[in-house]
Amino acid sequence: MKQPPGPGEVVLGGVDWGRWSVILLKPDCVRRGLTEAVLDRIRREVPVLAQRQMVVEDWQIFVHYWDMLVNKDWFTDRDMVACLRSNYVGEEVVVALAHGSEGIDTSAVVRSLLGHFDPAQAAPGTIRADFGIDALHLAGPQGRLVENLVHASDDATATCRDFGTWYGANEWSLLDLGGQ
Template sequence: MSRKPPSGAVVDGIDFDRWAVILCKPDCVERGLVQRVLDMIRASGVTVTDRMDVVAQPWQAHVVYRDLLAEAKRAPRDLSTYLDEAFADRPVSVALAHGEPGIHAWLRQLVGHTDPTLAVAGTIRGDLGDDSLSVALAERRLVRNLVHTSDDPDAARRDFGTWFRDGDCLADPVFERCSVILCKPDAVERGLVDAVLDRIGAAQVAVSDRLDLTVQAWQAHVHYWDLLVDADWFPDRDIPACLDAEYADRPVTVALAHGEPGVHHRLRQLLGHFDPTRAAAGTIRGDLGDDSLAAALAERRLVRNLVHTSDDLDAARRDFGTWYGARRRALLSPLSPPRQRTSVDT
């Protein structure tokens, strides 16, 4: 079966009002209930296509449950550990659901209450669930409730990018040679984007596919998921609020950097220390930065340090999905000859 959606609408990001992602969780797979769950969804009048069986990576669960990770008052302190135990390196099945506008609310009703013991008969969790929230709390884990579907069109777009990447990309060597450059709002507002990209391009790296965009809040949350997970390290700051203040609805520029294996480490060295006052001369932040960690702490905000590049090949894969999306996968083809900072259509 094709790993691509049957219509260009999903890939083009046009029709997420009518599309949702179905995630059959590890307990559903282990109990052999995936087909029954998908059949119940089909029987409700929803078209189900493109089933894909995958092994979940930790970041995928973090992204799917980013809202809980960001709301420390509503989630247990060790939620990230619970997520890793429930999902990391365990099999899941995902599929696409297509229907009328409002499909997301309809599916959530069909799935039923989070706690299977409170889910009514006729719902998936009510009929097939065998766990309870009280048992999960007693055992300090997540409740096993079989299935998740996208909450709304924005969540469907995010879920699609999380799970429905090209099936071969997990082993795709392109990310060993490709990094994502994020010129942050302070770089844009100070008019330094060209200077930053020129510095990177001069370091034997081909810079291509520049894209100017306005950040959606979820992109900042996914990009900085590690800050959200480790919010306890920053007791003096509200990390979700800081991310929204620095990024949401503000302009950034992204581009791709192509080089030899090891490009991620070399670019991070070129950027310099995250605190511009500690970045060495000759680095981008050392030469162009005008903020400091001390000032950021005093003002209870994030430090403004101009630019980010992907930490490693896994981060590059995630960054590409966050900022470029599945429909721009073709941009990852090898550059021949290298194209310098060409624009892409938004």
């Protein structure tokens, strides 16, 4: 008998979002030609089933980073709205969809591969440590966001939101793996 979702798991529309993670390869990753190298590192641990290159629209980045906007008063050294617009809107990104086995928290697995959001503080062997060339202590005084290559959904709830933001309702077929 299948167990009900545990803490942190979300099942919506028959989708176990805990098994999925949306991965956003940011403009700095795309510009540096690192998208396949980053995805290859992730593929070693979890299958990446879909990916697409796209240009970011204004609404997408503000939905995606709503938490930074809600808490923007904490970021006194930079204008978060301006930073998000200049870093993302009109820029190319690659969005990928990872799917783990049953019982695996795919977002946690992917995020552990990425490392700390500040590449200078990321553990050796993580994606941000190995490929990162920026640091928070450099970005802050310049009033910009740190370039850290990639974002992945924080948890199952964020995966559901991120899927809606980057793929949309017309792409639910990507989540139908025939009962896997």
